[in-house]
Amino acid sequence: MRALLMERFGGPLTVREVPDPTPAPDGVVVAVGASGVCRSDWHAWSGHDSDVVLPHVPGHELAGTVAAVGDRVRRWSVGDRVTVPFVCACGVCAPCREGQHQVCLHQTQPGFTHWGSFAELVALDAADVNLVALPDSLSFTTAAALGCRFATAFRAVTGVGRVAAGEWVAVIGCGGVGLSAVQVAVAVGARVVAVDPSPGARGLATAMGAEHVLADPAAVVEVTGGGAHVGLDCLGSPDTCVASIRSLRPRGRHVQVGLLPPELGRPEVPMDLVVARELAVLGSHGMAAHDYPAMLSLIGAGRLRPQDLVTRELTLDEAGAALVEVGRAPGVAVVTSF
Numbered sequence: 001m002r003a004l005l006m007e008r009f010g011g012p013l014t015v016r017e018v019p020d021p022t023p024a025p026d027g028v029v030v031a032v033g034a035s036g037v038c039r040s041d042w043h044a045w046s047g048h049d050s051d052v053v054l055p056h057v058p059g060h061e062l063a064g065t066v067a068a069v070g071d072r073v074r075r076w077s078v079g080d081r082v083t084v085p086f087v088c089a090c091g092v093c094a095p096c097r098e099g100q101h102q103v104c105l106h107q108t109q110p111g112f113t114h115w116g117s118f119a120e121l122v123a124l125d126a127a128d129v130n131l132v133a134l135p136d137s138l139s140f141t142t143a144a145a146l147g148c149r150f151a152t153a154f155r156a157v158t159g160v161g162r163v164a165a166g167e168w169v170a171v172i173g174c175g176g177v178g179l180s181a182v183q184v185a186v187a188v189g190a191r192v193v194a195v196d197p198s199p200g201a202r203g204l205a206t207a208m209g210a211e212h213v214l215a216d217p218a219a220v221v222e223v224t225g226g227g228a229h230v231g232l233d234c235l236g237s238p239d240t241c242v243a244s245i246r247s248l249r250p251r252g253r254h255v256q257v258g259l260l261p262p263e264l265g266r267p268e269v270p271m272d273l274v275v276a277r278e279l280a281v282l283g284s285h286g287m288a289a290h291d292y293p294a295m296l297s298l299i300g301a302g303r304l305r306p307q308d309l310v311t312r313e314l315t316l317d318e319a320g321a322a323l324v325e326v327g328r329a330p331g332v333a334v335v336t337s338f
C-alpha cells in the first residue's frame with residue numbers, strides 16, 4: 001500500500017510503498033476513505049509522543065470501509081462504512097467497564113501506538129468495542145473530522161463542561177477543535193466568545209455562530225459581564241490554558257481540551273484563583289464509541305454541521321506539507337485521495 005512515512009522526528013514525510021497491514025484476531029483493516037490533518041499529528045511528528053516508534057505512519061482522524069476482519073470480530077463485515085475514536089479502548093479494563101473508554105488503561109491510538117491512516121489501509125484493534133457505523137448520508141470527508149476534533153469538542157462541551165443553554169462559553173484557540181467547540185456550544189444554546197490571534201480563524205468562528213470574537217483573551221471577562229461560565233483551552237499551550245482559567249467567573253469550569261505535552265512547557269495554573277473563585281479544572285480526552293449516536297443524530301438533524309469545518313481536500317502526496325504547517329491555514333484539511 002501507499003503510506004506517508006516518517007523516518008525521523010521533525011524530518012521529511014514521504015509517500016512510500018509499504019507492506020499491507022493484516023487484522024489482529026479482534027481487529028479489522030479499513031480501506032481509508034478520508035483522513036483529517038490534526039495538531040496531534042504535528043505533535044507525533046515533532047517527537048512529543050513517547051508512544052511513537054520510527055519508522056511511523058501518522059494519521060488518526062479516519063473514515064473508510066472495512067476491508068478485512070479478524071477471526072474473533074462479531075459485529076463487523078467487509079464493506080461496512082465506519083469511523084473510530086482516536087482512543088481505541090480495550091473494552092475490559094476498569095475504566096472501560098465503567099463506560100469510560102476514552103481513558104482506557106490499555107488504549108491503542110492509530111497514528112501513535114501503531115501505524116495510522118495517512119495510508120491506503122489502516123489496522124484497528126478491538127473492532128467490536130471501537131468501530132462506529134456511519135450513516136450513508138455522512139460522507140467519509142465529513143466523518144474523518146469526527147474521530148478526534150469534532151467528537152472531542154462535543155464531549156468537552158456537553159459531557160465534561162456540561163454547558164447549559166444561556167451560559168457564556170469562552171473558546172480559546174480556534175483551530176479544528178476550537179471551531180468544533182464553537183459550533184457545539186452554539187447548538188446547545190450557549191453564548192460563545194471565541195479567541196484566536198488569526199483573523200481567518202476568527203472569521204470562521206463568527207460563521208460557526210460565535211457572538212464575540214477576540215484577538216486577546218483578557219477581554220473575555222468584560223464582554224461576558226463578569227467572566228465565562230465555561231472556558232475551553234482548545235489549542236493546548238501554557239498561555240491558552242491560563243487564559244481560559246483567568247476568563248472564568250466564580251464557580252466557572254475550565255476544560256483542558258488541547259494536548260499539553262511537557263515539551264511545550266508547564267502552565268502556571270493560578271491556583272489562588274481556583275480556590276478563591278471555586279473554579280473547576282477538568283480534562284477531556286476524546287469520546288467513547290458508544291457516545292457517538294447522540295452526536296450523529298444531531299448531525300443527521302442538521303443541528304451540527306462538521307462538514308462546514310472542512311476547508312481543504314488534499315491528496316496523500318500533499319499530506320506531509322499540510323501536517324508540518326498545521327494551524328497556519330484556518331479550518332480543517334482532510335486527505336481524500338490516496
Ligand SMILES: [Zn+2]
Pocket residue numbers: 089090091092093094095096101104105106107
Ligand atoms: Zn480499557
Ligand SMILES: [Zn+2]
Pocket residue numbers: 038039040041060061086148149
Ligand atoms: Zn486529532
